[in-house]
Amino acid sequence: MRGKKKTGYIIKKTAFYLLICFIFVYMLFPFYWAVNSSLKSEAQLQMTPATFVPRDPETKAFSPTFKNYISVFKDGQFIRGLVNSTIVATSTTILALAVGSFAAFSLGKLRFRGKKPALYVILxxxxxxQVTVLAGLYAVINKLGLSARLSMILSxxxxxxxxxxxxxTSFFKDLPVEIMESAQVDGATPFQTFRMILLPLTAPALVTTGLLSFIAAWNEYLFAxxxxxxxxxxxxVPVAIQYFTGVIARQEPLGEIMAASVIVTVPIVVLVLIFQKRIIAGLTAGAVKG
Structure with missing residues (x-):
């Protein structure tokens, strides 16, 4: 019996690790292929069958090239797109956190009529x-004569x-009411309680939602x-990449597109690595209640 149990345990553990490896490869392979393609020349990209690493078409030796990255950084349109994306995504994130935190504080801690309907409307x-509101929103913004950057931030x-x-809102709800009561006893106004006490306690949630908002604005294509x-x-950046043109007429600059995609992905990866502890805390906060 012990031998059967041990065998069953080993099989389950092996199957579990195989599943983890499959998910890992499935999730990372597209990014790996983008990096691999970005390090290939036009001739290497046309090789059949495709190679998993950059290889010389004749000698088959490992032969990566950084020409695609150099071409991308020399493209003024791409650099301008990076600046525009940074401005738009950062502004959107700051506005969403500023307005959203005030609204969440009201919905999570204050009492007023219509709180539940307001939550359902927000949901x-x-x-x-996005496509259902695009036409009407574009007509309104065009009528107001707003600039493209401001239009994207607002949209x-x-x-x-x-x-x-x-x-x-769920994070503010989970904060103990006693914190607000103690602050009121000490003479703090609701705004002071929110700014100096409650807001710092929701830092993990702010980082998590802020990063997700930044990623959504950074990658958005249709409105842009x-x-x-x-x-x-x-x-x-997403729109700038679409307008990449090859050196030869009607050529699809696949290598440059892949290089630009890798460059655009790097800031997101860096932000996740920097704030990973805060993100995990934000995602798991409130998951277990004692």
Missing amino acids: AMTMFP YMLFTLPFTTWVL LTFTSIEPTART
Whole structure:
């Protein structure tokens, strides 16, 4: 019996690790292939069958090249897109956290009529596809004559603000009421209690929601393509990559596109690595209640 149990345990453990390895490869392989393609020349990209590492077409020796990265950084449109994406994504994140934290504090800690309907309306706003509001939103922004960058920041708030508010509300709800009561006894106003006591306690949630909002704004394509159609200088990185052109007419610059994709992904990876402890704390906070 012990031998059978031990065999069953080994099989289950082996199957578990095989599943983990499969998920790991499945998740990382697209990024690996982008890096691999970005280090290949045009001739290497046309090799059949495709190679898992950059190889010389004739000698088959390992032969990576950084020409694609050099070409990308020499492209003024791409650099301008990086600057635009940084401005738009950072501004969107700051606004979403500022407005969302105030709304979450009100919905999580204050008493007023219509609190539950307000929460359901906020949740419903996250369910609308972007394309359903794009035409009407573009008409309104065009009528107001807003710049493309400001248009993107305001439009991105449509999907970052409801998400931020909804997530932060649950964190404010979990904070003990005694904290607010003690602050009131000490003479603190509701705003002082929020700014000096409650807000620092929700730092993990702020980092988690802020990073997710930043990623959503950084990667957004549909609104950016629409609002920058009449203002090309405001194009963000996803749109700038789309307009890459090859040296030869009608050539698809796959290597440069892959290099640009890797460069765009690096800031997100760096942010996740820097704030990983805060992100884990934010995702697991409130998961276990004693």
